[in-house]
Amino acid sequence: MDISQESNPIVRRPLHEAAADRLRDLIVQGNLVAGARLNERLLTAQLGVSRTPLREAFKVLATEGLVELLPNRGAIVSQLDPVRLSETLFVMGALDALAGELACANATDAQINEIRALHYEMLAYHARGDLAGYFKFNQAIHLKIVKYAGNAVLYNTYRQLNGAMQRARYMANLSQERWDTAVHEHDEILAALSARDVKRIRALLSDHLAHKLSSALAALPVPQWQGRAA
Amino acid sequence: MDISQESNPIVRRPLHEAAADRLRDLIVQGNLVAGARLNERLLTAQLGVSRTPLREAFKVLATEGLVELLPNRGAIVSQLDPVRLSETLFVMGALDALAGELACANATDAQINEIRALHYEMLAYHARGDLAGYFKFNQAIHLKIVKYAGNAVLYNTYRQLNGAMQRARYMANLSQERWDTAVHEHDEILAALSARDVKRIRALLSDHLAHKLSSALAALPVPQWQGRAA
DNA sequence: CCTCCTGATATTGCATGCAAAATTATTTAT
DNA sequence: ATAAATAATTTTGCATGCAATATCAGGAGG
Structure with missing residues (x-):
């Protein structure tokens, strides 16, 4: 039985x-x-x-x-101050780029297709203008890339940093333009991953995170403690 | 008062x-x-x-x-299996290299001198053949480099990974040859940092960690659970 | 002899109780 | 009335108790 x-x-x-x-x-x-x-x-x-x-x-x-x-x-x-936010995104960018390289080398075709599927689901949310849904799949894609890099420690480290950042992502209210750009960047990332183009994916992911950083910082609410001891 | x-x-x-x-x-x-x-x-x-x-x-x-x-x-x-150990050192290597770059750009001369001082203290322990003392300062140097990179999140992340690895370092019983090589690598790292040579320090730190990885793996005790479900 | 079952013991997960510290309310003094 | 002092209340930190679960020991059956 x-x-x-x-x-x-x-x-x-x-x-x-x-x-x-x-x-x-x-x-x-x-x-x-x-x-x-x-x-x-x-x-x-x-x-x-x-x-x-x-x-x-x-x-x-x-x-x-x-x-x-x-x-x-x-x-x-805990406070999510701009300094910490940017520092975290910076580190995540480095890990993301590293993961991209590894994923290009280690991911199976099935895994890349899994990412492709998530990508299309994300596109659907983008088309409908559903930001929350978009974020969810955006996040899932990045996590999958890191996961399929095949380094569990890298994955956990990334996950942890990502967790602390999710607050910022929820707050972030992208402009349509920035949103469109981000989606386009994702197109390219997927293409580079499919082509297993190590150099390209590293560059793309680095830039992608850098853009995220600037838009996240812009969206950060004015901190109440702005005037605290410099 | x-x-x-x-x-x-x-x-x-x-x-x-x-x-x-x-x-x-x-x-x-x-x-x-x-x-x-x-x-x-x-x-x-x-x-x-x-x-x-x-x-x-x-x-x-x-x-x-x-x-x-x-x-x-x-x-x-938790088990410190070879896979996890190598994965962790791999991530640390990436962070170390990143930190080295940042430190080249951001560290003050005083901070570099602080690292130099630690370096000489480390050399003293090496000269005396005191492995424990050597490890202590070796560790301190790497942590300082990451700290002086000026990214607190990077520092914490590195610190956490490092903490999990200290067990391995305690176990590690270097050959004299490997030990001498490591010390020499440190000489070069310090030189690159002093010269603020970004490219060089990245390469040096990456290699340094890779070497650490292989010697750490070699020193790892045969795990008891070797035959567990594959 | 080994395996499975049954009871005894130990260990964990969680709730609660109590004292110390902090916070709030009240009183007193200036 | 404002500020300091004191009392009342709340909240936290930690210890302990109880029930549920797991581990161990012994014995019956194969």
Whole structure:
């Protein structure tokens, strides 16, 4: 008798993990804005878990850089200042370019086709003007490229940096022009990947991230703490 | 009245942080070997903290990749398999090269001299054949280069990867020849940095890490789980 | 002798309780 | 009335308790 049910694991998910995921979403999607205090009593009620797993989730998110722990004063959503944003995107650009090279060398044709499929789905959202859907697939494509580079550490590192940046992407409200350009860049990236053109994909991905950087910075809300100690 | 005492903070360190630091040391220095179970009762006694902060520390270390959480079955020190080791060093090599470029552009002369000082201290340990001391300064130099690149995210990312690798470095038992070569490479790296030769430092750092990789792999103990499901 | 079952023990996951610290509200003094 | 001091309340940090799960030991059956 085969009772296997793949994606319906018997193993119950640890609560701290579920809590961390939920909080991550809340932060990334802007329901919890930068600087907001994370009240334990409130969140335990809201998430339906007790303080212990919630506090464990805080520690995880702090390690990831999404929240900041103030000893004896709880946790707050970490600030996403322009400096950090640009620094992160810079590093991601380097990793992205590296991943592109590796993917050109290591990805299977099936994997490239998988990316192509995602690309077309993304184009569909672009055509409909659905920014959220577009971002989702845009992100998925970049992650797949990094994944198919075949270096798990690279993938995890990228993923982590990316996680911290998702907030910015949600905030980013592209101009139609920039959006069109980005889509075009993706066309070229896919072409270079298909052609396994190492040099070209490196250049494309570097530029792509650089463009992302400038548009993300432009979209960043004016920070409240602008005048803090220089 | 000035009562400031810079690095003597009044704020008491959270226990979970202290526990995480202690565990990290134990893992890095090999007191807790890869695969070892982290028994809560035992460690609470050993570290003098209760289970709550200890378990919080587990979550932090798991996020950092040093331990692995097995739901309902506790935590184990994560395996440092050759694949992961080489993948990590590969990524670090890329970051190192990137950092070298940035450092050439951004580091002040004083900072380069600081690195030079560390370099000479390292040479002293090399001359005495003190491997542990050598590693310490070797590490410090690389971290300084990344730090003086002036990108905090890059620094943190590198630091994290480096942390996971320190175990391997402790194990590594260089041949005299390889050791001499490494020292020579450092000479050249310092020279390129002083000359602010971007192209050269990138090449040197890439090679340097590649060499590290091969010697680290050679020094890796034969994994017990070698025959596990392919 | 090995395998499978059953009970005993140990260990983990999570909730809760209590004390210390921080925050807010209230009072007192100038 | 404003500011300082003090009291009340909230919130955090950590320890512990209890139930669920996993591990181990012993014995029955093959």
